Amino acid sequence: MQRPLELILARNLLSSLSTPAFLVDRDGLIAFFNEAAGALLGKRYEEVGSMSAAEWGETFGPLTADGERIPFEDLPLTNVLRRGKSAHARLHIRNATGDSHEIEASALPIVAAEIPRGAIVFFWPVGEE
Amino acid sequence: MKLKFWGARGSVPAPGPETNRYGGNTSCVQLTLDDGTDIVLDAGTGIRNLGLTMQHDCTLQILLTHLHLDHIQGLMFFEPAFDPKTELNIWGPEAPEASLEDRIARYISSPLTPIEVRELPCELSFKDSPTTEWEIGSARVQAAAVTHRGPTLGYRITEGDLSVCYLPDHEPALGASLVDLPEEWISGFELAQGADVLIHDCQYSDEEYASHIGWGHSRLTDTLTFAHRAGVKRLVLFHHDPLHSDDFLDAFMGAAVEGWTALGGAPDRVELAVERRCIELSAATA
Ligand SMILES: [Zn+2]
Ligand SMILES: [Zn+2]
Numbered sequence: 437m438q439r440p441l442e443l444i445l446a447r448n449l450l451s452s453l454s455t456p457a458f459l460v461d462r463d464g465l466i467a468f469f470n471e472a473a474g475a476l477l478g479k480r481y482e483e484v485g486s487m488s489a490a491e492w493g494e495t496f497g498p499l500t501a502d503g504e505r506i507p508f509e510d511l512p513l514t515n516v517l518r519r520g521k522s523a524h525a526r527l528h529i530r531n532a533t534g535d536s537h538e539i540e541a542s543a544l545p546i547v548a549a550e551i552p553r554g555a556i557v558f559f560w561p562v563g564e565e
Numbered sequence: 566m567k568l569k570f571w572g573a574r575g576s577v578p579a580p581g582p583e584t585n586r587y588g589g590n591t592s593c594v595q596l597t598l599d600d601g602t603d604i605v606l607d608a609g610t611g612i613r614n615l616g617l618t619m620q621h622d623c624t625l626q627i628l629l630t631h632l633h634l635d636h637i638q639g640l641m642f643f644e645p646a647f648d649p650k651t652e653l654n655i656w657g658p659e660a661p662e663a664s665l666e667d668r669i670a671r672y673i674s675s676p677l678t679p680i681e682v683r684e685l686p687c688e689l690s691f692k693d694s695p696t697t698e699w700e701i702g703s704a705r706v707q708a709a710a711v712t713h714r715g716p717t718l719g720y721r722i723t724e725g726d727l728s729v730c731y732l733p734d735h736e737p738a739l740g741a742s743l744v745d746l747p748e749e750w751i752s753g754f755e756l757a758q759g760a761d762v763l764i765h766d767c768q769y770s771d772e773e774y775a776s777h778i779g780w781g782h783s784r785l786t787d788t789l790t791f792a793h794r795a796g797v798k799r800l801v802l803f804h805h806d807p808l809h810s811d812d813f814l815d816a817f818m819g820a821a822v823e824g825w826t827a828l829g830g831a832p833d834r835v836e837l838a839v840e841r842r843c844i845e846l847s848a849a850t851a
Contacts (some may be wrong), residue, residue, distance in 0.1 A: 437755075438709070438749055438754060438755035439749050439750055440710075441709070441710040441711065441712065441752060444712070444741075444750055444751070444752050445739075445740075445752075447741075447750055448740030448741045449740060451740065451741070452740050468750075527765065548838060549659065549661065550661075560657060
């Protein structure tokens, strides 16, 4: 199935940025993450491919400061997808080697012709410029 | 199905002795279905000459990809639009800011033109191209948003087993490598996939593209790669740059054949659009 043009353009944009970012489709599927995000996660997108939020959660988190997984329903991102609002949060993620990193993440909905298409999530490690 | 090119130039008309053979009129392609229905793809200056050949007391369908001037400039000079016996349906991309009619009226209105849209004597209707397949005459039409500047559609028209895909202004390689990108992530892919004829933007040579990235048009290599990956049966390069003379385009054609055959295509399955040239499509020839 062809992706909506807005997601295609968003992927093209993200793939040319060094800001870690990922793209979520309207169903909450991780549709793409860029090389910078891959460097933090320890996996390239080409290695993992598209993932459901549950698979993503098992692999990378996000986690609370105590290492507990945050359920999909409680993620700020879920709010972005369901209500079309932006969200900003401080979370932990686990990379492919099992190390946990604190990150800050900002998620924005992608809406075109008043139809939600998904969301872009930018994130960066806390304490790094 | 029969195709006729009435304008193959991009951006701005380019009349003159150096462009006589390929033609200087901007985008307009006539697609005549087997049931006799005419579908006009874009209304660049080429539509003026088309209008002179058409019957007026009928229903005409114009599919606009977008509203850049080189795709609508001929509307004001389309003779059937001045006959009250003509029923003219104009389809185009929707945009959040204004209706299709209001956006076209920005061009067909004072002081740019001597008349207003509402004064056109024909029976005129403006329709947003649906996002799901619809029917015109004996054909099914599919429209989808594609990478260009501003809201822009590509079209696929299917009649029986034959399909034509029209992507006159398209830059699918913007920020992406068409060689290895998965198909679902390539703009326009679904529209073009397996088409019997793909009419595609090929405004720039590879050298020229370097200084035109993001202008909304394709270079030769990207057009060939896109068409090859989409598995089209025949490729027509379209939207010639106004600076490209006939001599330049002759040489460009050589480069196109070379690139196409290097991808495994047959040399007679790639060509440059030439004004007034026809392509007859039947299951046997496709
Ligand atoms: Zn154009
Ligand atoms: Zn254009």
